[in-house]
Amino acid sequence: MRLEAVYVITGGTRGIGAGVARRLAGVPGRGLLLGYRGNHERAEKLVAELDRPDAPVRARSCDVADPAQVGELFAAADAMGPLNGLVNSAGILERQGPFEEITAERWARVLAVNVVGLAMCCREAVLRMRGSDRPDRAIVNLSSKQADLGAAGEYVDYAASKAAVDTLTRGLALEVARHGIRVTSVRPGIIDTEIHADGGDPDRARRVGPQQPMGRAGTVEDVAGAVAWLLSPDAAFVTGTTIDVTGGR
Incomplete structure (x- = not known):
């Protein structure tokens, strides 16, 4: 079945990416292609949860650090239908x-x-979206509040990479706005996902969450809602900007 619109979500089978997939799934005529690296069983489980005959969800292994695999991911999206949206959620934290x-x-x-892989995904998306006349073509990049805060003593490299994402978002948005393509980023704060375990502090969200202005850590649903809005026609005049989803942090 040739779909009306396809959305690619990198890092789409865990954490925020999976939350975005759940938020976007189930719309007739819309297909999702979830890029993932490593855990095939988790990807299969999420596809089984979300897939519908009229709103198919597929998953494909893709290390965004490999340009060849990025090209293969978007070729797989082409086989599903015209690309309408990209969510760059793939990222690493050491x-x-x-x-x-x-x-x-x-x-x-x-x-x-976090930077080159995301940029290559944006490139593939722009090459496809630029020739379309659909009004709601959009790219949403996942950044981090650490781009502002710097992550001193923790992971300055991660914070610096996310600051690069914000600058890339702004520059690309201005370059492609005349083609009707919107580019934005979302900066999550302390969100309760397994990425904290990647950084060696699996209890970070539970420990630091109560110290936030709203008194809790965020959820993937909090971030997914912002991403879904930025992809939607309701955000038709929003581009080149970054939205903080931080509970006031």
Whole structure:
């Protein structure tokens, strides 16, 4: 079945990406393609949960740090239907530690996924969206409030990569606005996902959440709602901007 619109979500089978997939799934004529790296069983389980005959959900393994795999991901989206939206949720966070312990190899890994990989996904999306006349073509990049805060003593490399995402978002948005493509980013704060375990602090959201102005950590649903709005016609005049989803942090 050729669909009316396809949305690609990188990092789409866990954390915020999976939350966005759940929020977008189930609309007749809309297909989702979820990129993921590593956990095939989790991807299959999410597809089984969300897939519908009139709103198919597919998953494909893709390391966004590999340009060839990025190209294959978007070719798979082409086979489903015209690309209408991209959510760049794939990202990595390495263990907390002081700045002087961050090696050149770690910098290269973090930037390859969080910046270069995201940029290559944006490139593939723009190449496809630029020739469309649909009014609601949009790219949403997942940034982080750490882009403002700096993550001193924890993961300055991650914070720096997310600051690059915000700058990329602004520049790309201005470049493609005349083509009717909107580009925005969302900066989550303390969100209760497993990414904190990747940084070596699995209880971080539960520990730090009550210290936030709203007295709790955020949920993936909090972020997914903002992403879904930015993809929707309700945000038709919103581009080149970043929305904080931080509970006031």
